[in-house]
Amino acid sequence: MRIRYQQGATLIEILVSMFLLGIAVIGFVALQVRSVGVAGESVNRAQAMSIAQDLSDRMRANYAQLAAYTAADWSVTPTTNCYTAVCNPTQMVSFDVRLAREALSTLPNGAIAVTQCAGYRNQCIYVAWGNTTTARDGSATACTTPTGSYVSGVIPECIMLEVY
Numbered sequence: 001m002r003i004r005y006q007q008g009a010t011l012i013e014i015l016v017s018m019f020l021l022g023i024a025v026i027g028f029v030a031l032q033v034r035s036v037g038v039a040g041e042s043v044n045r046a047q048a049m050s051i052a053q054d055l056s057d058r059m060r061a062n063y064a065q066l067a068a069y070t071a072a073d074w075s076v077t078p079t080t081n082c083y084t085a086v087c088n089p090t091q092m093v094s095f096d097v098r099l100a101r102e103a104l105s106t107l108p109n110g111a112i113a114v115t116q117c118a119g120y121r122n123q124c125i126y127v128a129w130g131n132t133t134t135a136r137d138g139s140a141t142a143c144t145t146p147t148g149s150y151v152s153g154v155i156p157e158c159i160m161l162e163v164y
Contacts, residue, residue, distance in 0.1 A: 044107055045159065048127040051103045051112065052161040055125055058096040059114075059163050066123060066163070068093045069114045077101065117162055118148035128158035 059069055068090065078094035080087060087095060104110035110127070113134035117124040126134040126143050138145035143158035150156050 041157075044129050044157065047106050048110075048129060048159045049161070051100060051107075052125045052127045052159055054103065055096060055100045055112070055114075056161055056163045058092075058099070059123065059125075062089055062092045062096070065089045065093050069096070070116060070123060072097045072114070074101065074112065114163075118144075118146060120162075123163045124148070125161045125163060126158060127161075128156075130157035132157040134158065 055069075059066055072093055074097055076094075078091070078098050080091050080095060082092055082095040100112055104112055104127075107127070107129035109131070110129045111134050112128075113126045114123055115126070115136070116122070118136065126136075128134045128143050131141055132143055133141050135142040136144045136146055136148070138151055140151070140154060142151055143156055144150055144160060148160075150158075150160075
């Protein structure tokens, strides 16, 4: 009587290994999709911070008009170009608002606001994008709560920068 030794793999072993390989590939694809989303969010956050820092530097350079940035009409685009014309401090506020609004075009659904910080005399710059607004009412789409902290339970698509 001859004993035969199995050579190769059975169909069931191949199916099980293909199933496990498929699960691993699906996991890697999900990981890749998530990393692309996080990278996009990182770009938006860096761009928002750049816009806020640029505006804060401009506000510090025009410190005598600091309160005017809060009262500025962010919906109107001024036509005076302070790069080519001599501007007074009030015109510089309008020009700075214009530059900040133009920079917002790099963010999806970008919005910006300058308000007094909660509980402080300093001014705060809020830059929001996506579904988040610059509101400070603590709602689900707001950037912060009335006390100045970020809304809990959600990942806000906004940044807040304090101007001293």
